[in-house]
Amino acid sequence: MAPGGRLSIRILIAEDQAMVLGALAALLSTEHDLEVTGQARDGAEALSLLETAQPDVVLSDIEMPNMTGLELAAEIRRQKRAAKVIILTTFARPGYLRRALEAGVSGYLLKDSPAATLAAAIRRVYAGGRSIDPDLAAEAWTEQDLLTxxxxxxxxxxxxxxxxxxxxxxxxxxxxxxxxxxxxxxxxxxxxxxxxxxxxxxxxxxx
The missing domain is CATH 1.10.10.10 (Winged helix-like DNA-binding domain superfamily/Winged helix DNA-binding domain)
Structure with a gap:
C-alpha cells in the first residue's frame, strides 16, 4: 500500500522516445505500489493529461518537442498542482539540474540509474522528500547561468x-x-x- 493509505502511487510519464516510454511504463507497473495512469510524448501532452491521469508524481524527460520537461515542471508549479515532478534524463549537466530545481522539481535522476533507485525515488518524492544526486547537486551551484x-x-x-x-x-x-x-x-x-x-x-x- 502506498504512503497515505491509498493502494498505489499514480504516475504520469512524459517521454518523447516511444520505446523508452513503453519500457518505463512496463518497468514501473511491476511495482506493487506504483500505477502508471498516463503516458505522454511531450510536455504539452503531459499537461493536458493532468486532469484525467490525476498523477501524484510526474516522471519527465528534459528535452522534448512542444514543451520541455523543465517548462512542464514550471507550469505545474504555476498552476499549483499537487503533482510532484521527477526529471529522468541522460544529461548529467549541472546547468540543467540548477534550472530544474528553480522550476520546483523534487527529483533529478539519470536514465542509467538502477530500476530500484527509480522506484525508491518515486516513493520518497511522493512522501514529501527529494531525490537528487548529491554530487550533481553540489556542482549545480558552482557555475552561474549567464543567460536571461x-x-x-x-x-x-x-x-x-x-x-x-x-x-x-x-x-x-x-x-x-x-x-x-x-x-x-x-x-x-x-x-x-x-x-x-x-x-x-x-x-x-x-x-
Missing part, C-alpha cells in the same frame, strides 16, 4: 535553425530585438556565432 530567460528562448530557436525573422514572429518581438538578444548571448558565451553560442549553452545545460 529571453536570451535562452531566442538562442534555443536559433540553435534549431530558425531565422531572426522566424524567431521574431514566434516570440512576438521585432527582428532588431532578436538580433540584440543573440548578440548579447554570443558575447556572454564568447562564441563565434549564434550556432556556436547555442552549442556552448546546450553543453552547459542552459538551453
Amino acid at each position: 530567460e529571453r536570451e535562452r528562448q531566442v538562442l534555443r530557436l536559433a540553435g534549431e535553425g530558425s531565422s531572426s525573422a522566424d524567431i521574431a514572429l514566434k516570440l512576438s518581438l521585432s527582428e532588431g530585438t532578436v538580433r540584440n538578444y543573440l548578440s548579447e548571448a554570443i558575447s556572454k558565451l564568447g562564441a563565434a556565432n549564434r550556432v556556436d553560442a547555442a552549442r556552448i549553452a546546450r553543453q552547459r545545460g542552459w538551453l
Whole structure:
C-alpha cells in the first residue's frame, strides 16, 4: 500500500522516445505500489493529461518537442498542482539540474540509474522528500547561468535553425530585438556565432 493509505502511487510519464516510454511504463507497473495512469510524448501532452491521469508524481524527460520537461515542471508549479515532478534524463549537466530545481522539481535522476533507485525515488518524492544526486547537486551551484530567460528562448530557436525573422514572429518581438538578444548571448558565451553560442549553452545545460 502506498504512503497515505491509498493502494498505489499514480504516475504520469512524459517521454518523447516511444520505446523508452513503453519500457518505463512496463518497468514501473511491476511495482506493487506504483500505477502508471498516463503516458505522454511531450510536455504539452503531459499537461493536458493532468486532469484525467490525476498523477501524484510526474516522471519527465528534459528535452522534448512542444514543451520541455523543465517548462512542464514550471507550469505545474504555476498552476499549483499537487503533482510532484521527477526529471529522468541522460544529461548529467549541472546547468540543467540548477534550472530544474528553480522550476520546483523534487527529483533529478539519470536514465542509467538502477530500476530500484527509480522506484525508491518515486516513493520518497511522493512522501514529501527529494531525490537528487548529491554530487550533481553540489556542482549545480558552482557555475552561474549567464543567460536571461529571453536570451535562452531566442538562442534555443536559433540553435534549431530558425531565422531572426522566424524567431521574431514566434516570440512576438521585432527582428532588431532578436538580433540584440543573440548578440548579447554570443558575447556572454564568447562564441563565434549564434550556432556556436547555442552549442556552448546546450553543453552547459542552459538551453
